[in-house]
Amino acid sequence: MNRSIEEKINLTVAWLRKKVEESCTRGIVVGISGGIDSALVAFLIKRALPNNSLGIILPCKSNPKDREDALKVVEACGIQHMEIELSDVHELLFQSVVSTMGNRGLMDSDADLRLSDANLRARLRMSTIYCVANSLNYLVSGTDNAAEIHTGYFTKYGDGGVDIIPIANLKKREVYAWAKHLGVPQSVLDRPPSAGLWEGQTDEEEMGTTYEMVDDLLEGKEIPERDRLIIEKLHQRSEHKRRMPDKPPVF
Ligand SMILES: Nc1ncnc2c1ncn2[C@@H]1O[C@H](COP(=O)(O)OP(=O)(O)OC[C@H]2O[C@@H]([n+]3cccc(C(=O)O)c3)[C@H](O)[C@@H]2O)[C@@H](O)[C@H]1O
Ligand SMILES: Nc1ncnc2c1ncn2[C@@H]1O[C@H](COP(=O)(O)OP(=O)(O)OP(=O)(O)O)[C@@H](O)[C@H]1O
Ligand SMILES: [Mg+2]
Numbered sequence: 001m002n003r004s005i006e007e008k009i010n011l012t013v014a015w016l017r018k019k020v021e022e023s024c025t026r027g028i029v030v031g032i033s034g035g036i037d038s039a040l041v042a043f044l045i046k047r048a049l050p051n052n053s054l055g056i057i058l059p060c061k062s063n064p065k066d067r068e069d070a071l072k073v074v075e076a077c078g079i080q081h082m083e084i085e086l087s088d089v090h091e092l093l094f095q096s097v098v099s100t101m102g103n104r105g106l107m108d109s110d111a112d113l114r115l116s117d118a119n120l121r122a123r124l125r126m127s128t129i130y131c132v133a134n135s136l137n138y139l140v141s142g143t144d145n146a147a148e149i150h151t152g153y154f155t156k157y158g159d160g161g162v163d164i165i166p167i168a169n170l171k172k173r174e175v176y177a178w179a180k181h182l183g184v185p186q187s188v189l190d191r192p193p194s195a196g197l198w199e200g201q202t203d204e205e206e207m208g209t210t211y212e213m214v215d216d217l218l219e220g221k222e223i224p225e226r227d228r229l230i231i232e233k234l235h236q237r238s239e240h241k242r243r244m245p246d247k248p249p250v251f
Contacts (some may be wrong), residue, residue, distance in 0.1 A: 005181045009044070012166055016048035019164050020139060027052030027099055028164075029133050030141040031125050032081065033196060034069030036179050037143040037167065039077075043182040044077040044166055045141060054138065055079045056127055060121040061084040066196055070183040082132075086124050118197030122158025130161075139163040147172045147214040149227055151231060152238020153195075153207060160241060171218055172211035207234065 003011075017066045018030060025104040032038045032055040043181045045053040057070045067083075095119055126140075126142030128182055133140045138240045144154050167175060174195070180189060192204040193211065204210050213227040221230075240246075 005178055009047075009178060009182070012044055013048040014190065016045060016164075016166055020049065020052070023139060023163075024137050027054065027136065027138040028141050029054040029056060029129060029138045030143065031055075031129055031159075032057050032070045032073055032079075033075070035193060035196070036175055036184065037145055038070075038083070038194075039073040039184045039188050040167060040175055040179045040182065041141050042073055042079050042145045043077045043179070043184065046077045052138070053079050054136070055081040056129055056132060057081065057083040058086050058125045060090050060124060062087075062196055063199070063205075067187050069191065071187070073188060076185050078181055084128055084232070086121070086128065090121060090124055093124070097248060114198060118195070118201075119155045119158055121197055122153050122155035122195075123161075126158050126161040132209040133163075141166060142168075142201070144168060145172055145175050146218055147153065147171050147211050149242065150218060151207060151214060151234040152225070152241045153234070156241045171215040173215050182204075 016028065020026070027049050030038055030053075032042050035093075038055075038214075042053075042055050048068060055065060055070075056073055057074075059067055073079075098113065101111075129140050132138070140161075140163045142159065142165040144160065144165055145167050148154055149165075149168055150232065166240045170178065176189065194201050195206075196202065207230070209212075209227045209230045213223050214231055216223050217228065217231055
């Protein structure tokens, strides 16, 4: 069916309202990073629930530009918002884990501290957002798009730990199209996608391929062999993130 962007947005907005009604919750909360995915979700939930939508900015040793862009998103869509600084909490918890592991002789040379440090940031954000959601009886919205879900490019139980994912069916290029249509600020549209989990991180550099390629593959188009193999590997290795935890058969 060939629907316009506006029609698809209206259907998504109706779906968001239905999810709140069905779950007997009062509203929806999302983390706003300054990136395009959360910007789009903020605009969508604000349109769906003008008085019952909340954005939370959660800096965690983040680049100040992230907060600036997040505030531009808040201003542009008019969503109610709050900020909670997580850098100190992260420092305390991470250093405590690392030093305890070191003391127990568990810190071998293979320990990937950068990744566990980064994923802890995403998981602290998740815990914080749920703390607010529990208090308000709100649902937590995720921001993953179809390309991120296909490649598993998210932290399990971090930014992946959510109740609903309104943009899960959108390719990254559709995220841009919807965001532009809704009036997401230009500086947010222009930023290279980044998890912001370490200085200079970009999604495409870390994935080793581009969103264009992932989108093309999802649309059934031919892509270069090299990119197809990378995406297949990312997809295969992240299968566990897209299902419930394994359990033994009934013995
Ligand atoms: N086969 C399997 N069955 C069940 N569980 C399995 C498993 N293999 C690993 N695991 C578990 O999964 C863990 C690894 O998964 P996970 O903890 O997610 O870690 P991982 O996938 O290694 O890292 C997360 C990736 O997502 C990126 N990211 C994170 C957050 C936001 C964004 C963004 O776009 O903004 C991107 C981040 O930069 C990094 O590349 C392992 O430590 C293990 O506990
Ligand atoms: N500083 C932050 N404050 C609040 N939420 C954050 C922050 N950083 C990350 N998040 C949450 O984690 C999600 C995953 O980040 P991700 O980078 O995939 O999305 P994005 O930043 O919205 O878009 P982009 O892919 O363009 O960077 C964000 O959409 C947001 O909900
Ligand atoms: Mg980002």
